[in-house]
Amino acid sequence: MSRLAAFFGVVWMLFGVAPAAALELNLKGDFIQGGLVVGTAPLGSRILLTGASVPVGANGDFLIAFGRDTPAAQVLKVFIPNAPSIIRKLTIKKRTYNVQSIEGLPTRSVIPAPEDLKRIRIEGKALAAARAVISDDNSFRSGFSWPAKGRVSGIYGSRRILNGKPRNPHYGVDVAAPKGTPVHAMAAGRIAFAHPGMFFNGKAVIIDHGLGLTSAYLHMSAITVKEGARVKKGDMIGRIGQTGRATGPHLHWGVRLRATPVDPALLVGPME
Numbered sequence: 001m002s003r004l005a006a007f008f009g010v011v012w013m014l015f016g017v018a019p020a021a022a023l024e025l026n027l028k029g030d031f032i033q034g035g036l037v038v039g040t041a042p043l044g045s046r047i048l049l050t051g052a053s054v055p056v057g058a059n060g061d062f063l064i065a066f067g068r069d070t071p072a073a074q075v076l077k078v079f080i081p082n083a084p085s086i087i088r089k090l091t092i093k094k095r096t097y098n099v100q101s102i103e104g105l106p107t108r109s110v111i112p113a114p115e116d117l118k119r120i121r122i123e124g125k126a127l128a129a130a131r132a133v134i135s136d137d138n139s140f141r142s143g144f145s146w147p148a149k150g151r152v153s154g155i156y157g158s159r160r161i162l163n164g165k166p167r168n169p170h171y172g173v174d175v176a177a178p179k180g181t182p183v184h185a186m187a188a189g190r191i192a193f194a195h196p197g198m199f200f201n202g203k204a205v206i207i208d209h210g211l212g213l214t215s216a217y218l219h220m221s222a223i224t225v226k227e228g229a230r231v232k233k234g235d236m237i238g239r240i241g242q243t244g245r246a247t248g249p250h251l252h253w254g255v256r257l258r259a260t261p262v263d264p265a266l267l268v269g270p271m272e
């Protein structure tokens with residue numbers, strides 16, 4: 001054994017291997033309204049984001065996100081077994097949102113008929129149930145890519161005026177492209193939901209990427225995957241269409257972390 005190796009051997013015995021590294025907290029992402037942050041905490045940690053419990057994977061992975069109107073001051077608390085807690089004050093950057101007016105939608109898609117409301121409620125519940133599953137899966141580690149190529153015709157957070165009526169903000173990115181253009185999974189995951197025709201969303205697919213991160217692909221003309229199937233990042237899942245409430249062929253691409261809508265555009269770079 002060389003003197004150098006012997007020296008490091010002694011250091012090893014005195015101080016142990018890497019307890020300091022094991023207690024680190026890693027955070028990577030966008031600390032901005034609509035942003036997603038991927039974190040790693042020491043094994044067995046319990047985490048709170050401003051008082052709300054954050055699911056932690058068996059490997060220490062966790063995800064946090066900031067909503068469209070999240071207040072700037074947030075606190076991340078990480079309780080580590082047999083070690084001091086980590087408390088991080090986070091400052092979330094504020095955004096301003098534009099107003100998007102869309103005219104020419106069929107009246108019934110903006111002011112649903114009484115007989116439509118029951119259907120809308122049932123479909124909404126099924127969608128929420130698919131999104132409520134928290135799987136201990138780190139498929140999101142595949143990274144993210146644009147699900148389709150085309151013109152971006154709608155962005156995250158816009159206030160919406162539909163046929164002159166104020167409606168919910170737009171929680172997604174719209175990509176306009178000809179009917180039939182392929183739609184791809186933004187990341188690896190499992191097909192959590194595939195619906196042949198929803199009142200608002202038309203042909204819709206939801207992919208579960210783990211720890212409550214889901215992506216939605218709406219208004220498609222065709223779905224080419226089955227519920228329960230596993231997909232890799234970039235796998236084809238359907239084709240662009242104009243089903244549900246839409247004025248032209250486009251993909252509505254939405255991303256949520258549990259109940260919080262995330263801005264998909266922050267997950268990917270400029271479209272190539």
Ligand SMILES: [Zn+2]
Pocket residue numbers: 154170172173174251252253
């Ligand atoms: Zn949209």
